[in-house]
Amino acid sequence: MTSSSCIVIVGAGVLGLCTAFELNRRGRSVVVIDPGEANASAVAAGMIAPAMEAAIDDASAERAALFRASRDLWPDFAQAAGITLARRPAEWRGGDAGGIAARMRALGFEARMNGDRVVTDEDYQVDPGLALAAMKAVLGDAVVTGRVEAVARVGDSWRVQTDRAELLTDAVVLATGAERAVSGLPRAVRQRVEAIQPIRGQIGSTTQALAAHVVRGPGAYVAPMGTGVVVGATMEPGRRDTAPDAAAGERLVQAAWWVLGRTPEPLEIEWRAGVRGATADGLPLAGAAVGGPGLFMALAPRRNGWLLGPVVGQVVADAIEGRAASPHARALDPGRF
Structure with a gap:
């Protein structure tokens, strides 16, 4: 198969699919190359949590504004995509609750104390x-299974070679998470991809309904998922392995029971691990790639891929279409380093 009219998006995690969806609803033709295996976006709790994330990381006002802006895109985005958006309280228990509440309020988020707990209605979940x-x-049919083996510049276009087909396109979006750089990328683009740090995250799921809303605390969180909950999650920089670690799982479970304030009891938990990418400042690379005309990036969101998906999609789509940059494009610019 050869195409010269579609925008090719390499990767089918949350940032790749959000970008593809945004372009699609603008009337642009896309092809998403999906490796067809579990990615870090699937091994997640789906938190869209600007208030908690900003407070936990002691974020700047500018970063909190970016988090809030992307959260505010979610209701319309979810409705258009047919995604169920859970809007329920999120809670922080123990470990400097007063400080967490103060930071939320200082950044303009609603927060209230419930005894020694902090509760906010600012955070969502999918x-x-x-x-x-x-x-x-x-x-x-725009999502096709395959693995990109190489890219090459051909005149003013890019040839994308997969294990199943060859595509010719004017625009390629790299949404490859923490994967190694694709063969054939320009040196400047390859260097930025190779500078992304892999971070392994382990999360567990159980059918036991331990919490009706997201509960966070030092060392763990418990979040509703399906008929049960997920318990997470580790953040292990530099690791690319995805085999579950029993010791790490036990530490998460013990921390989760403490956060819940409950006596430990036997749990049947299915553990999974994924590898996400992170930049030096913890924000994704989104927009035109430096040193590669026709190349764009939508990758490396650290732990906030679900939160930042819609704003990344808009920033990348604007860059491809040559529109005026959004107010948050500079913070995500791949050339900022």
Whole structure:
């Protein structure tokens, strides 16, 4: 198969699919190359949590504004994509609750104390598996299974060689997470991809309904998912292995029981691990790639891929279409380093 009119998006995690969905609803033709294996976006709790994330990381006012702006895009985005958006309280228990509440309020987020706990209504959640499936359903045949083996500049276009087909396109979006650089990328682009740090994250799921809303605390969180909950999550820089670690799982479970304030009891938990990418400042690379005309980036969101998906999609789509940059494009500019 050869195409010269479609925008090729390499990767089918949350940032790749959000970008594809945004372009699709602007009337642009896209092809998403999906490796067809579980990615870090699926191994997640689906938190869209600007208030908690900003407070936990002691974020700047500018970063908090970016988090809030992307969260505010979610209701319309979810409705258009057929994604169920859970809007329920999120809670922080123990470990400097007063400081967490103060930082939320200082950044303009609503927060209230409930005894020694902090509660906010600013954070949302999606089911990652269902949300990825919903976006793929809307995109339909535009999502194709394959693995990109190489890219090459051909005149003013790019040739994308997969293990199943060859495509010719004017625009390629690299949405490859923490994967190694694709062969054939210009040196400047390859260097930026290779500078992305892999971070392994382990999360567990159980059918036991331990919490009706997201509960966070030092060392763990418990979040509703399906008929049960997920317990997470580790952040292990430099690791690319995805085999579950029993010791790490036990530490998460013990921390989760402490956060919940409950006596430990036997749990049947299915553990999974994924590898996400992170930049030096913790924000994704989104926009035109430096040193590669016709190349764009939508990758490396650290732990905020689900939160930042819609704003990344808009920033990348604007860059491809040559529109005026959004107010948050500079913060995500791949050339900022």
